[in-house]
Amino acid sequence: MSVGKAAVKVLHLGRISYGSALKIQQQHIKQHLDWSSISPNTLLLCEHEPVYTVGIRQAPYPPEEERRLKELGADFFRTNRGGLITFHGPGQLVCYPVLNLGCFKKSVRWYVCELERTVIKMCSKFGINASTSPDTGVWVGNNKICAIGIHCGRYITSHGLALNCNTDMSWFDNIVPCGIVGKGVTSLSRELGRDVSTEEAVPKLLEAFTEQFNCTLTYNGSFS
Amino acid sequence: MALCTILRCASVSLTSSLPRLSNRIAVTPTTLLARTCYKRFLNTTTTFRAALKFTDKHEWVRVDSGVATVGISNFAQEALGDVVYCGLPEVGTKLSQSDEFGTLESVKAASELYSPLTGEVTDVNDALADNPGLVNKSCYKDGWLMKMTLSVPEELNGLMDEAAYERYIKSIED
Numbered sequence: 161m162s163v164g165k166a167a168v169k170v171l172h173l174g175r176i177s178y179g180s181a182l183k184i185q186q187q188h189i190k191q192h193l194d195w196s197s198i199s200p201n202t203l204l205l206c207e208h209e210p211v212y213t214v215g216i217r218q219a220p221y222p223p224e225e226e227r228r229l230k231e232l233g234a235d236f237f238r239t240n241r242g243g244l245i246t247f248h249g250p251g252q253l254v255c256y257p258v259l260n261l262g263c264f265k266k267s268v269r270w271y272v273c274e275l276e277r278t279v280i281k282m283c284s285k286f287g288i289n290a291s292t293s294p295d296t297g298v299w300v301g302n303n304k305i306c307a308i309g310i311h312c313g314r315y316i317t318s319h320g321l322a323l324n325c326n327t328d329m330s331w332f333d334n335i336v337p338c339g340i341v342g343k344g345v346t347s348l349s350r351e352l353g354r355d356v357s358t359e360e361a362v363p364k365l366l367e368a369f370t371e372q373f374n375c376t377l378t379y380n381g382s383f384s
Numbered sequence: 385m386a387l388c389t390i391l392r393c394a395s396v397s398l399t400s401s402l403p404r405l406s407n408r409i410a411v412t413p414t415t416l417l418a419r420t421c422y423k424r425f426l427n428t429t430t431t432f433r434a435a436l437k438f439t440d441k442h443e444w445v446r447v448d449s450g451v452a453t454v455g456i457s458n459f460a461q462e463a464l465g466d467v468v469y470c471g472l473p474e475v476g477t478k479l480s481q482s483d484e485f486g487t488l489e490s491v492k493a494a495s496e497l498y499s500p501l502t503g504e505v506t507d508v509n510d511a512l513a514d515n516p517g518l519v520n521k522s523c524y525k526d527g528w529l530m531k532m533t534l535s536v537p538e539e540l541n542g543l544m545d546e547a548a549y550e551r552y553i554k555s556i557e558d
Contacts, residue, residue, distance in 0.1 A: 216487055216494045217469050243492040266556060268493040269465035296492040313484070313496035314441075 166201060166263040166375045170366065173206035178213065178237055178248060181206055181256065185318045188258040192316045201263060203369065203377070204256040204320075207358055208248040210331060211235040215243045215309055220339065232334055241319035243296070243309030244339035251327040251347075253358040254320070255365065261315040264373065268312045272296060274372055275321055279306045281368035282323075282361070288351045295340050298323075303346035307338060323365065325349060325358045436524070437543035439500045440552065444524065445543060447534065452501055455528045456488070456519065459553050465491040467519040470512040472530055477505040479532065481539055486529065488519065497529065501539050507531040 173181060184204060191200045212229045214221045218238060226236045234247070248254055261271055279298040283290035283305065290298050290305060298306040306323040324347035332345045348356040370377055437445045442460035446453045461467070469489040479485055479499040486497040508530050512518055519527040534540070544552060 215492075216471055216489055240487070240494055241492075242489045242494040267463035268495055269463055269491055272465075272491045272493050309492045311494045311496075314498075 166259075166373070167378055168201040168203050168257070168259070168369075168373070168375045169378050170203045170205065172362075173204055175250070176206045176208065178208045178211045178235060181208070181254075182237075182239075185256055185258055189313075189316050189318055192258065192260050193314060201260060201375075202258045203366075204258065205362060206254050206256075207250055207252060208254060209235065210247070210249040211237060212245060212247055212335065213237045213239050213241075214245045215239060215241045217244060221245060229334060234331070239309075239311075239319065241309040241311045243307070245335050246307045246309065246322060246337055247331045247335065248322055249327055249331055251325050251349075251358065253323045253325050253361050253365065255323070256320040257317055257369075259317045261312070261317060264375075266315055268310070268317075271312070271317060272308060272310065275308055275310075278365070278368045278372040279321060279323060281372055282365045283348075285364045285368065286348060286352060286356070288348070295338065295343075297338065299343075300346050300351055302342075303344040304337065304340075305346050305348070305351070323348070323361060325356050325361050436546055437500075437540055438546070438549035438552075439498070439543055441498045443498065443500045445500045445540070447540065450534065451506060451531050452503065452534055453528050453531050454500060455523055456497070457549070458523055461520045461523045461527075464488060464493070464495060464520075467516045470509075470516050470519065470529065472508045472512070473505050475505050475508060479503060479505065481536070488516075499532075500543060501532065502535045503532040504535070505530050505532050 173184065181204065188200065188202050188204075210233060212234050213236070221238075230236050234249075257275075261267070264271070276292050276296070276298055280290045280292070283298065283300070288300060288305075290300050293299050297304045297308050306321055308321045309319055311318045324345065326349040327347050329345055329347060329350070337345055348361060366377060369375075435446075438457060439445075442457045442463075444455050444457050467488050467490045471487040471489070473479070473485050477485070479502065481499060481502045483499045484496050485499045485505070487494045488497060489495075509528050511526065512529070519529075521527065
């Protein structure tokens, strides 16, 4: 455990393709692994064009499924994260913390729990009562408001969370989100009955992140 | 009383014809038998219960007859949470020490596994396909991940024994 608060750099990537964001994550992971004494903990924030992504459990999503989803106008990526299928698109705030868990606690179970608590805290700042369930993610009743799926290698994390702000929810009708049958999805806009953009959600998410992870945030306009 | 004397005489004459095993302990048939049996018991257990060695990434290795069985430690399975999927290598995969050899998924997190040794994968625990929770329930026994050959046996010397690993865990938790 480190003495004092860990520093985390925030990078706003804006609207960016899923593939480009993956490349940027890889660059930051490499920085962690190459210079392990200078830990460049980074929080990447972005929005994607419509894309369906799956995790390491590939079997439920054969090439036919990939074709079907691409024909609907979305991109498709097979990734190395945990979790099953999910959707990313405009109006959804995607957050990729590329952290060295050595600066916090060397447990992915702890880390995922802290991500859930961060989002729950953020929801409460909006007056929304969110919670966890036996299924990973953040829920408002039986509807998931935020999906989580991460990768960890040598204590360096990648991938992260996807919070529905004013996402077009019909994209989720084409899949069984996260492989969980019988439950739905929701967004900040749906819960509050008004339009909530990703821009509005960002400061509250960052506030909740610093509180939950007990870290300081630094800002850098450019991306390295 | 007389019987004891006879027995004692018999034991003395018996032991005097045998090579002296120890100068410190009085050699009677009873102690002779105990020492022999004790030694034999020790040899048996040393062969069957090979010591566990550990890496700093919380994998354990147990070597039996030139084959290394690999798994993750109790510390690791607790840190992961409930394992729902094990991505393991194909038999025949050649690995160098510290190569990524697989992934364990738990709580929507995919965590990499690193080879503790250099060698070739000879077996993979197929039971984990249907029962990945074995990694949590029985991490040192039924939840083993893979077996491999040892191309560089000296690598074992660089791994931690159980006592050193316990100290290492304590230093992480502080």
